[in-house]
Amino acid sequence: MPDSITRAGIARPATLAVVALIAVLPLSVVSCSAVQKAIDCGNTAITISGDVNDVVNAYNNVNNDAAAAGQALQKLKTDLDQLGKNSSNTDVAKAVTDLNTQVDKIQQxxxxxxVPDLKPLGDAAGNLTKVCTG
Structure with a gap:
């Protein structure tokens, strides 16, 4: 499989991003709404990373379970749509667009x-994590 990504390759950046977010937020002087937005973005990044892991696992499955891959892609699309609707941040919107582009390429x-190239999907998910952690 060309340049496939591993489960740890996606989960670790998301986990580190949330840990960094939790560590920085109490030290910063920001309004409650800004803190809540940052927490929401971090939680969403974790959800999206989990969805990406599901897609990768479905394609890395020895049997290449097409049904599981299709379901994982659909869940990822649904979560990306929800994030896109709920975010007014232009950087988040661009990251979501980039992720949607990669999902479309995998679906195609x-x-x-x-066999889809999954590395760009992992890269796009990592970019969303970066955007959400500032």
Whole structure:
């Protein structure tokens, strides 16, 4: 599989981002709404990273479970749509757009019975984590 990403390659950046967010927030002087937005963004980044892990695991499955991959892609799309609707931050919106582009490429490869390149999906998820942690 070309440049596939591992579960740890996605989960670790998301976990580190949340830990960093939790460590920084109490020390910063920001309004409660800004803190809540940052926490929401961090939680969303974790959800998206989990969805990406599900997609990667489905494609890395020895049997390449097409049904599981399709379900994982659909959940990721749904969560990205929700994030896009709820975010007014332009950087988050761009990260969501980039992730959606990668999801579309994976779906297109699957539709053509090709092995998708999952690395750009992991990179886009990592970018969302960076955006959410400032």
């Amino acid at each position: 490869a699957a539709n053509n019975k090709q």
